[in-house]
Amino acid sequence: TAWRVLESGGSELDAVERGCGQCEIDQCDGSVGYGGSPDESGETTLDAMIMDGNTMEVGAVADLRRVKNAIGVARKVIEYTKHTLLVGESASLFAVRMGFPYEDLTTQKSLLLYSEWLNQSCQPNYWKNVVPDSSKSCGPYKRREEVIYKEEQTSSQRNVHNHDTIGMVVIGVSGTVASGTSTNGAIHKLPGRVGDSPIAGAGSYADSTAGGAAATGDGDIMMRFLPSYQAVEYMRMGTDPTVACQKVISRIQKYAPKFFGAIICANTTGSYGAACNKIPGFTQFHFMVSSPLLSRPTEQVVDCI
Numbered sequence: 001t002a003w004r005v006l007e008s009g010g011s012e013l014d015a016v017e018r019g020c021g022q023c024e025i026d027q028c029d030g031s032v033g034y035g036g037s038p039d040e041s042g043e044t045t046l047d048a049m050i051m052d053g054n055t056m057e058v059g060a061v062a063d064l065r066r067v068k069n070a071i072g073v074a075r076k077v078i079e080y081t082k083h084t085l086l087v088g089e090s091a092s093l094f095a096v097r098m099g100f101p102y103e104d105l106t107t108q109k110s111l112l113l114y115s116e117w118l119n120q121s122c123q124p125n126y127w128k129n130v131v132p133d134s135s136k137s138c139g140p141y142k143r144r145e146e147v148i149y150k151e152e153q154t155s156s157q158r159n160v161h162n163h164d165t166i167g168m169v170v171i172g173v174s175g176t177v178a179s180g181t182s183t184n185g186a187i188h189k190l191p192g193r194v195g196d197s198p199i200a201g202a203g204s205y206a207d208s209t210a211g212g213a214a215a216t217g218d219g220d221i222m223m224r225f226l227p228s229y230q231a232v233e234y235m236r237m238g239t240d241p242t243v244a245c246q247k248v249i250s251r252i253q254k255y256a257p258k259f260f261g262a263i264i265c266a267n268t269t270g271s272y273g274a275a276c277n278k279i280p281g282f283t284q285f286h287f288m289v290s291s292p293l294l295s296r297p298t299e300q301v302v303d304c305i
Contacts, residue, residue, distance in 0.1 A: 003290035012170040012178035020182040023166040032166040035107030037184040042114040044105040046070035047198040052293040053177030053206030060085040060198040067095040079175030087205025160204035175268040179206035195219025210236035217261025241265035242273025249275045
């Protein structure tokens with residue numbers, strides 16, 4: 001879809017918006033768009049961002065409710081406000097003022113996911129240091145007086161099967177770069193949780209003087225490292241896109257060796273690459289590429305490091 005937009009004369013931002021928007025309609029992987037990843041209260045909320053690598057403008061929405069086209073709303077943040085990020089109920093009100101309809105984001109599938117989770121004593125969840133024991137029961141929880149510090153167990157909770165993002169980097173014919181993301185976030189997240197996807201430099205980053213990158217995976221860990229920004233900076237220094245992606249993953253590995261995550265990188269000449277962190281059940285990362293050198297969109301695969 002994004003490639004067709006470019007071929008028909010659309011801008012790089014148009015391509016990102018339409019491409020990510022197609023995934024919202026298709027409910028890609030159940031982890032993009034409506035009807036997937038219900039939060040702790042059973043509601044599906046959306047996060048998205050879009051970035052213009054020429055002007056460095058960013059539009060983003062987080063914890064967006066009852067509006068399906070999150071990437072479209074993010075684009076309107078650039079076009080009609082001087083802000084960068086709108087969140088929650090206020091983002092939904094903005095969307096309505098911009099002409100987007102209110103729609104129910106719940107589906108039979110998301111209701112089923114929610115009820116199954118409740119029946120499994122709300123496992124897994126994202127609480128810690130609370131009573132009752134969050135690893136054995138549903139709340140309501142209270143904070144434990146004594147905070148226990150232990151290594152974060154992330155690989156068991158988030159994996160390739162229950163959390164993903166549509167991330168896209170578009171390089172125009174003149175080297176102009178745009179990027180964007182859209183997701184419904186981590187399944188069973190706490191209401192109000194925002195991951196890496198709508199955060200500039202974390203979920204994606206675009207700079208027409210260097211390139212673009214987009215990340216997917218365990219956003220709560222990945223966002224701390226601004227991986228997309230870091231990858232673009234490596235490419236600015238002349239690093240090959242594949243190596244730039246690998247260096248980003250390696251930096252995160254030092255602090256969170258079991259994290260689930262991957263990143264795609266592309267520079268202004270159209271060279272591209274990707275990298276991922278190798279954990280049980282996730283040893284390769286698949287991504288799609290469209291270019292003038294390929295007759296049709298082609299799936300690429302990299303081995304995780």
